[in-house]
Amino acid sequence: MTSTDNVLPLPTGPTRGSPTDTTKDATQSQPERIRGMIRRQIIRAELRPGQIFTEPDLAREYGVSKTPVREALQMLTVEGLVNVLPRKGYMVRSLSFHDVREVMDLRLILEPPLAAAAARNVTADLVTDLRSLVEDQFRDGNTLEDRLAAARDFHVTCSQASRNTRAAAVDRSLTDEVMRFYHLMPTARDHFASAEEQDAHEAIFDAVATGNAEAAQELMHNHLLESNAAMIRTFYNAGPL
Numbered sequence: 001m002t003s004t005d006n007v008l009p010l011p012t013g014p015t016r017g018s019p020t021d022t023t024k025d026a027t028q029s030q031p032e033r034i035r036g037m038i039r040r041q042i043i044r045a046e047l048r049p050g051q052i053f054t055e056p057d058l059a060r061e062y063g064v065s066k067t068p069v070r071e072a073l074q075m076l077t078v079e080g081l082v083n084v085l086p087r088k089g090y091m092v093r094s095l096s097f098h099d100v101r102e103v104m105d106l107r108l109i110l111e112p113p114l115a116a117a118a119a120r121n122v123t124a125d126l127v128t129d130l131r132s133l134v135e136d137q138f139r140d141g142n143t144l145e146d147r148l149a150a151a152r153d154f155h156v157t158c159s160q161a162s163r164n165t166r167a168a169a170v171d172r173s174l175t176d177e178v179m180r181f182y183h184l185m186p187t188a189r190d191h192f193a194s195a196e197e198q199d200a201h202e203a204i205f206d207a208v209a210t211g212n213a214e215a216a217q218e219l220m221h222n223h224l225l226e227s228n229a230a231m232i233r234t235f236y237n238a239g240p241l
């Protein structure tokens, strides 16, 4: 039994707040909470690719014993975010161009049909949540960090609204990898305030809100193709991570 069983809220109720923040879930065990904190540090690029650390380092940082840290690191190793270095500790995994392509290709397979399902399952709460996420992403004066979080939550909220919990959990993990990419490449984040991005999210919102599954699927497909192209351009301009 792994911790992934309870990290995703069931998509039946309102999805207010950040659907991707699992660090405050009271039902989580201590190793799961520590895993969430380390994971967050990796995704926010506070722990950088190639950085080496040990169990005692993290136990000190979080003020806990080594045992829950070890369990947390085992989960993150399985998840592919850290590698074990025998007799040295752990290393944060690098993020290659190939990794980014894999993630975006998978999102392209998953998210369009999930957006269609979200449109079929649309509720008043979903419309409210998606509307406020679109507003958060494009509100004048919002930081790029706020925009990034709102963009991620928009996609994750659509996926969760499909009511396919397994697919939504996979998509949440993929979206986190994309967030890691954007934290590692700050110049790429301008994309989140662009007119192209706003038009795409507004159009997807309209399709889901009006229960138009076919349009939601096609718009999400086209949007991910555009995002994919933007990420590839950024990668080639910035060089390897």
Ligand SMILES: [Zn+2]
Pocket: 151, 155, 201, 223, 227
């Ligand atoms: Zn998007």
